[in-house]
Every structure is written in C-alpha cells, then in structure tokens.
Amino acid sequence: xxxxxxxxxxxxxxxxxxxxxxxxxxxxxxxxxxxxxxxxxxxxxxxxxxxxxxxxxxxxxxxxxxxxxxxxxxxxxxxxxxxxxxxxxxxxxxxxxxxxxxxxxxxxxxxxxxxxxxxxxxxxxxxxxxxxxxxxxxxxxxxxxxxxxxxxxxxxxxxxxxxxxxxxxxxxxxxxxxxxxxxxxxxxxxxxxxxxxxxxxxxxxxxxxxxxxxxxxxxxxxxxxxxxxxxxxxxxxxxxxxxxxxxxxxxxxxxxxxxxxxxxxxxxxxxxxxxxxxxxxxxxxxxxxxxxxxxxxxxxxxxxxxxxxxxxxxxxxxxxxxxxxxxxxxxxxxxxxxxxxxxxxxxxxxxxxxxxxxxxxxxxxxxxxxxxxxxxxxxxxxxxxxxx
Ligand code: GLT
Ligand code: MN
Ligand code: MN
Numbered sequence: 001x002x003x004x005x006x007x008x009x010x011x012x013x014x015x016x017x018x019x020x021x022x023x024x025x026x027x028x029x030x031x032x033x034x035x036x037x038x039x040x041x042x043x044x045x046x047x048x049x050x051x052x053x054x055x056x057x058x059x060x061x062x063x064x065x066x067x068x069x070x071x072x073x074x075x076x077x078x079x080x081x082x083x084x085x086x087x088x089x090x091x092x093x094x095x096x097x098x099x100x101x102x103x104x105x106x107x108x109x110x111x112x113x114x115x116x117x118x119x120x121x122x123x124x125x126x127x128x129x130x131x132x133x134x135x136x137x138x139x140x141x142x143x144x145x146x147x148x149x150x151x152x153x154x155x156x157x158x159x160x161x162x163x164x165x166x167x168x169x170x171x172x173x174x175x176x177x178x179x180x181x182x183x184x185x186x187x188x189x190x191x192x193x194x195x196x197x198x199x200x201x202x203x204x205x206x207x208x209x210x211x212x213x214x215x216x217x218x219x220x221x222x223x224x225x226x227x228x229x230x231x232x233x234x235x236x237x238x239x240x241x242x243x244x245x246x247x248x249x250x251x252x253x254x255x256x257x258x259x260x261x262x263x264x265x266x267x268x269x270x271x272x273x274x275x276x277x278x279x280x281x282x283x284x285x286x287x288x289x290x291x292x293x294x295x296x297x298x299x300x301x302x303x304x305x306x307x308x309x310x311x312x313x314x315x316x317x318x319x320x321x322x323x324x325x326x327x328x329x330x331x332x333x334x335x336x337x338x339x340x341x342x343x344x345x346x347x348x349x350x351x352x353x354x355x356x357x358x359x360x361x362x363x364x365x366x367x368x369x370x371x372x373x374x375x376x377x378x379x380x381x382x383x384x385x386x387x388x
Contacts, residue, residue, distance in 0.1 A: 003312070003316065004313055004316070005048075005312075009050075010048075011050045011051070011284045011285055012051075012284065012287070013284040015053040015055075016037055016041070016052055017058050019035060019044065019304060020040055020058065021290040021291060022034065023291075031293050032295070032296060032297060035300070037059050037072075038079060041076065041080070042083055045079070045085035046083065047301070052085060052088065053088060054089075054090060056090075057093040057096065060072050087131055089244060090126070090135050091123075092120045094116050094139070095138075095140035100112065104141055105162040106155040106158045106193060117166065121166070124170060127175075128177065133176070133283075134177055134243060136179075136216050139159070139182075140189070142159060142193050143186070143189025144190060152193060159193065159194070160203070160207060164209070167209040167212050167213065168208070179212055180216035181200045181204070181213060182218060183197055183199060185221065195225065196222070196227060196232070201239055201241060204241065213243075214241040214242065217229070217233055217245065217246070218248065218288055219248050220246075220250035220256050221246075221256070223250040223268075224250060224253065224254065224255070224256060225253075229268055229272055230271035233275055237275065244284075245286055246286060247285065247287050247289070247307075249262060249264040258289045258290040260291070260303050260307055260310075261307040261311060270314050270321075270384060274318045274321065277315055278318070278322070287308075289303075289307065324379065326375075330375060
C-alpha cells in the first residue's frame with residue numbers, strides 16, 4: 001500500500017553494520033558475502049532511507065592508509081549528495097580489536113584508554129566532516145566476567161574521565177553533535193557497566209558537561225534486561241535526555257537478537273512508536289538490528305523495507321488509537337481531576353500540608369471507581385489485530 005512507503009521525510013536510518021551484517025554468530029561462520037560500505041549507503045539511499053550511521057571501521061577499514069582513507073571520504077561525500085542521504089550518527093568501534101579485550105575507557109591499562117580516546121577523537125573529526133548530528137557511545141567491552149579483577153566504582157570513574165575529556169574536546173573543536181550513551185546489560189561481556197537507561201541517566205548528571213550528553217536506548221537491550229522499553233524511552237524523554245533511539249525487536253531475557261523491528265511484542269513496540277510520534281520526535285527513527293542469518297542479500301533489503309513498513313503501519317495504528325472514540329472516552333473517564341486538591345499537592349506550603357492533613361477522605365468510595373482497562377486493552381488489541 002502506497003501509504004506505507006517510506007519517504008525521506010520519515011527520517012528512517014540504519015547502521016551500516018546492520019545491512020553489512022554477514023550472519024556470523026558465536027557458533028557459526030558468515031552466511032553472506034561482504035557488502036562494501038559505499039554500495040551499502042547507495043542501496044539505503046535508493047530505498048528512501050534518510051540517514052546512515054557508521055562506526056569508524058565500518059567505513060574506513062581498520063589500519064587503512066591515509067590515501068585510502070581520503071579516497072573513501074571523498075566517495076562517501078559524493079554518494080551522500082547523489083543519493084540524498086545524510087550521515088545521521090557516528091560512533092567508534094571500541095569492541096572488535098583484541099586490544100579492547102578488557103575494555104576501552106575502563107581498561108586497567110592507561111595505554112589502552114588513551115588509544116581509545118585517540119580513536120574516538122579521530123572519528124569525531126570525520127563525523128563532524130560528514131555532518132553527523134549525534135555521536136553514540138556503546139561500551140560493549142566496558143564490563144567484566146571476573147569481579148575480582150575490576151571494581152565497578154573505579155570503572156565508572158574511568159568512564160567519566162573519558163567522557164569529560166571527549167566533551168571538552170568536542171567543545172574546543174566546535175563540533176555540533178550531541179553525545180548519546182547506549183546502555184546494554186551484558187554481551188559481549190558477562191556484565192556491562194551502565195547496564196540500563198536508568199544507570200546512564202544517573203551517570204550523565206555526574207559529568208562536567210551534562211547538557212551535551214543523553215541516552216541512546218535500544219529496544220533489544222531494554223528487553224534483554226526484562227524491562228519495558230516503552231517505559232525506558234519515556235523516562236529518557238521526560239528527562240530531556242532522549243538523544244537517539246535504536247529500534248529493533250527482541251524476545252525478553254535472551255542474548256541480543258537484533259530482530260527486525262516489529263517482529264516481536266507488537267503492543268510494546270506500538271507504544272514506542274506512539275511515544276515518538278505523539279511527541280514529534282525530531283531525531284531519526286533509527287534501526288539497529290540484523291537480518292536473519294538464513295537470509296541472502298535480497299533478504300537484507302527485504303529486512304530494511306520490512307522495518308520501515310512496520311513502523312509506518314504502527315504509526316497508522318497510533319493515529320487510529322488517538323482518533324478512536326471508544327478509547328478516548330475510556331481514557332477521559334479514568335483521568336479524574338480536582339483542581340483544588342491538585343493545587344494543594346502541586347507546590348508544598350506548610351499551610352497546604354496542614355489543610356491536607358485535615359482533609360477527609362473516603363478511601364472505600366474512592367476505590368469503587370471503575371477503571372475499564374479490560375475494555376481499553378481489548379480495543380487496542382483489536383485495533384492492532386486489524387479488526388477495529
Ligand atoms: C553493536 C551493538 C549495538 C550498538 C552499535 C553501536 S554496535 O551492534 O549491539 O547495539 O548500537 O556501537
Ligand atoms: Mn544491540
Ligand atoms: Mn544499538
């Protein structure tokens with residue numbers, strides 16, 4: 001249906017590592033050939049994807065010469081122009097090379113930490129040149145299996161030191177992007193520091209430049225921890241800290257499955273779309289997920305198109321939900337208001353507190369109010385199932 005055809009204005013984006021994923025897993029080799037980054041960007045652009053994200057090593061092979069690097073940058077810029085696609089987010093690969101086997105920012109070795117900072121600074125320069133609006137930090141190796149070897153407190157201090165250093169550097173260089181830290185509870189490490197959105201929100205407040213830094217929550221990572229993604233995203237947004245989003249699907253409490261957006265738990269995913277769209281999310285609707293290992297190259301593009309299509313369908317469902325008379329009537333009926341009492345509670349005054357102490361309540365009468373959540377949820381269920 002034409003209504004579910006992606007357009008640039010929908011601001012969809014993908015990580016180059018998603019479409020270039022070759023289907024390797026801890027128990028099996030790759031099942032697809034290497035997709036070179038330039039073709040990758042072109043193919044995304046052709047499908048009306050708005051933006052691409054990259055790790056330094058996704059675009060410029062690790063250890064490339066300056067000449068190779070400059071050639072790739074030149075070609076990338078040309079493709080950006082020709083295919084009307086933007087570089088929406090940049091990030092650093094601080095997890096693949098064996099030098100990071102025990103962490104980057106949290107490594108015990110100052111040489112490794114310094115090398116990590118250098119790798120980030122070099123790529124921030126490129127990210128700024130390509131026009132990225134967000135710079136993501138996913139600390140995949142910042143964790144431990146052996147708690148005797150690392151103290152979390154010390155690791156967090158080192159993490160902070162590195163973030164402060166990079167914020168100062170970005171300010172000094174005049175880079176426009178905001179930083180977004182991406183939480184994940186585990187994998188590849190046994191446990192990863194800054195495990196959830198809540199950990200990241202608390203950590204940000206301890207930084208020298210908290211304004212620059214926000215959260216990049218990922219559906220899969222929240223659900224890996226058995227959390228409600230919608231609640232995670234919403235709390236980040238409420239704190240003014242939703243700086244980027246990673247969309248995908250995941251069965252709860254498992255390894256990072258990175259499934260195609262919308263392919264698991266439609267209801268929770270519906271509320272993520274509703275949150276973003278009801279609040280006029282200005283960032284990209286960014287997918288961070290992998291095609292099934294059983295797919296060939298054609299399947300990679302089916303996966304890209306399917307993700308965007310599912311988002312647009314869910315957005316359509318959001319519009320229906322918001323316009324549905326029955327739903328809106330129930331919502332109205334469950335939201336009571338009492339302006340006098342609300343005023344009393346809204347701002348503390350000693351007099352108000354005394355007044356509240358004297359107020360007479362009838363808890364039994366209050367408890368009798370009907371909350372027709374069965375009907376509400378069933379209505380949503382039917383809407384999602386396509387019969388309402
Ligand atoms: C990796 C991870 C993702 C992160 C990427 C950014 S890489 O695929 O699982 O969630 O967002 O570094
Ligand atoms: Mn992930
Ligand atoms: Mn991610």
